[in-house]
Amino acid sequence: MLSVEHVTKKYGNFTALEDINLVFESGVYGLLAPNGAGKTTLIKMLTTLLFPTRGRILWDGQNILSMGSEYRGLVGYLPQEFGYYKNYSPRQFLRYMAALQCMEPKAAKKRIDSLLELVALSDVKDKKMKQFSGGMIQRVGIAQAMLNDPKLLILDEPTAGLDPKERVRFRNLIHSLAKQRIVILSTHIVSDIETIAGKIIMLRDHALYCCESPAAICENLEGKLYEVPSDTALTGQELLLSERQAGDRTVLRIASDFPVKGAVPVSPDLEDAFLYIYREDTL
DSSP states (O other): OEEEEEEEEEETTEEEEEEEEEEEOSEEEEEEOOTTSSHHHHHHHHTTSSOOSEEEEEETTEEHHHHTHHHHTTEEEEOSSOOOOTTSOHHHHHHHHHHHTTOOHHHHHHHHHHHHHHTTOGGGTTSOGGGOOHHHHHHHHHHHHTTTOOSEEEEESTTTTOOHHHHHHHHHHHHHHTTTSEEEEEESOGGGTTTTOSEEEEEETTEEEEEEOHHHHHHTTTTOEEEEETTOOOOSSSEEEEEEEETTEEEEEEEOSSOOTTOEEOOOOHHHHHHHHTTGGGO
């Protein structure tokens, strides 16, 4: 179990995160917030790349800073951009990373073969990575993060720049990796976590806004969401969230505390909740 207790991070007079309290157990956690909200700061503290100004982070009751390399041996980490050698093949690169982690060569070979199978790269394991798509590179990144069979897998904006097909493949892969480990997936792309995360962590104003299931977060908008034709005159009591194409016409998706004449009530999804919660941040 990973616990974050009253963690604050300051840079001089600027408070990046304030009094964060979280408990992580096995499963997928989506860390969802706009850019600049503090997602990466929190992740860097969980990976010991940054240290809290106040508070502490515990693994099974032990402070991760005092655990040192023992804790880092439990962590797999895929940063937003990970360094790799373009002229290496996936197998060469993973062997290199295994050597840096002092893995026994025979065990490393077996582990690398199974990981390349897991991320569907066995057929290109000896091709140079300079020929790979962004999605294939990200799968190599997941494989390197999984080399030590981590108990805590942290992925920072892993689907940025991927096409829809690769993002679906990526979500399926993450779901399969979440058994018997903690997976923390940081993103600002709602669809990446809506279907795979058991809990969504939202940060707002540099503090913890919520840590709830997607269904619980959406419940707060139940009975407040409507769709109206795009030429509907809004009164100012409604909040315009988004618009979409419905057949040959455009409809507006709005939130309102009061019934809207001529509007069609609709069920909220996580994207609606995200836009509603961060409405002031997106104006």
